[in-house]
Amino acid sequence: MEAPANHTLYINNLNEKIKQPELKKSLFAIFSQFGQIVDITALNNVKMRGQAFVAFREVRSATEAMRAMQGFPFYEKSMRIGYAKSKSDSIAKLEGSYVERPKLAKSEKRKAEEQAIQNRLAKKRMEAAAQVAAAMPPPIVPQQVPVVQAMPAAAAAAAAPATAAPPAVMAPAQPVVELPNKILFITQLPEETNEMMLSMLFQQYPGFKEVRLVPGRHDIAFVEFDSESQAGSARNALNNFKITPTHAISVAFAKK
Numbered sequence: 001m002e003a004p005a006n007h008t009l010y011i012n013n014l015n016e017k018i019k020q021p022e023l024k025k026s027l028f029a030i031f032s033q034f035g036q037i038v039d040i041t042a043l044n045n046v047k048m049r050g051q052a053f054v055a056f057r058e059v060r061s062a063t064e065a066m067r068a069m070q071g072f073p074f075y076e077k078s079m080r081i082g083y084a085k086s087k088s089d090s091i092a093k094l095e096g097s098y099v100e101r102p103k104l105a106k107s108e109k110r111k112a113e114e115q116a117i118q119n120r121l122a123k124k125r126m127e128a129a130a131q132v133a134a135a136m137p138p139p140i141v142p143q144q145v146p147v148v149q150a151m152p153a154a155a156a157a158a159a160a161p162a163t164a165a166p167p168a169v170m171a172p173a174q175p176v177v178e179l180p181n182k183i184l185f186i187t188q189l190p191e192e193t194n195e196m197m198l199s200m201l202f203q204q205y206p207g208f209k210e211v212r213l214v215p216g217r218h219d220i221a222f223v224e225f226d227s228e229s230q231a232g233s234a235r236n237a238l239n240n241f242k243i244t245p246t247h248a249i250s251v252a253f254a255k256k
Contacts (some may be wrong), residue, residue, distance in 0.1 A: 007038070007091045008055040008084035009062050014042075015075035016050040026197050027052060029243045030069065030204075035061025039090035055088040075196065128191050131219075180228040182207075183254040184235055186221045190247040193218060201243065205234040222254060 003010075014023065024040045031037060035056050042052040056062040062083070071078045092098035186198070198211045202223050207230030212222040225231040231253070239251040 003083040003085045005059055005063055006083050006087060007057070007059055007062055008053055008088045009066055009081055010051070010053055010084040011079055011081050012051045013077055013080045014050045014052060015077050018075050020044050022192070022194070022197075023052065025192060025244055026074070026200060027054060028245070029197055030072070030074075030200050031065050032242060034065040034068065038094065039088060041088070053084055053088060055090050057094070074200065124191075131191065178253045179256060180232055181253040181256055182225050182228045182231045184223045184225070184231050185252050185254040186223060187219060187250045187252075188247065189219045189221060189249055190244050191218045193221070193243070197243070198223065201238065201241075202234055205237065206230050208234070 011027075018026075020042050023042050027040050027042070028037060031054050035058050037054060038057050039055040040052065041055075043049075054062075054065070056065065066081045066083070069079060070081050087097075089098060189198075195211050195213055198213075198221055199208075202208050202211065205225070207226035209224040209226060212224070214220050214222075223231075223234070225234065235251045235253065238249065240248045241251075242248045
């Protein structure tokens with residue numbers, strides 16, 4: 001019997017070889033277009049391998065995502081999607097109906113392992129932030145206007161009064177016009193971005209051909225379509241799209 005419509009989707013038939021962090025980031029990348037995601041749960045234990053739960057803030061978003069992504073090829077396997085049988089903890093907390101379950105006592109070794117994982121994640125986030133800061137262009141320093149020293153009072157009195165020249169009128173800056181191209185230039189990508197993640201994101205749009213990563217640069221990539229108009233549709237839809245909760249990508253036409 002099919003579960004009633006609710007905020008959380010149950011997804012199975014996922015590729016079991018994909019590691020948990022990559023799986024969750026890829027799920028966020030393809031499902032966040034349907035609405036705000038509250039939580040994604042994917043466990044590595046034997047019982048839950050190949051399965052995941054995606055909780056949306058709105059039931060309508062979950063319904064749209066299920067209809068649009070049913071059977072979607074995800075890491076070489078077709079996803080099977082349905083409503084979860086029970087409400088996720090994250091949704092219960094939002095609604096104020098959450099009741100904390102009794103927790104089992106954790107061993108000191110388990111606590112130490114979890115703390116070590118948290119420390120590694122914090123270090124990776126700091127390294128990623130440092131790389132983003134290093135990649136940003138240097139600030140534009142305004143040109144210094146030379147200071148003209150005042151003339152001595154006697155010389156100023158002797159000098160004939162001069163008529164001040166009218167200030168120069170600066171021509172308004174011309175806006176940069178992007179020329180259409182069937183190849184898109186993607187920037188501001190997070191460090192963990194891979195070819196599969198970008199392919200899944202862009203192949204939803206007609207005319208998608210391929211993704212080309214740049215060796216040695218994790219933050220940029222090129223995506224090619226069959227035509228300029230098809231590339232333009234994908235550009236308009238995905239520019240400033242948050243591929244992760246903290247990274248909004250920039251999509252522009254590549255220069256010819």
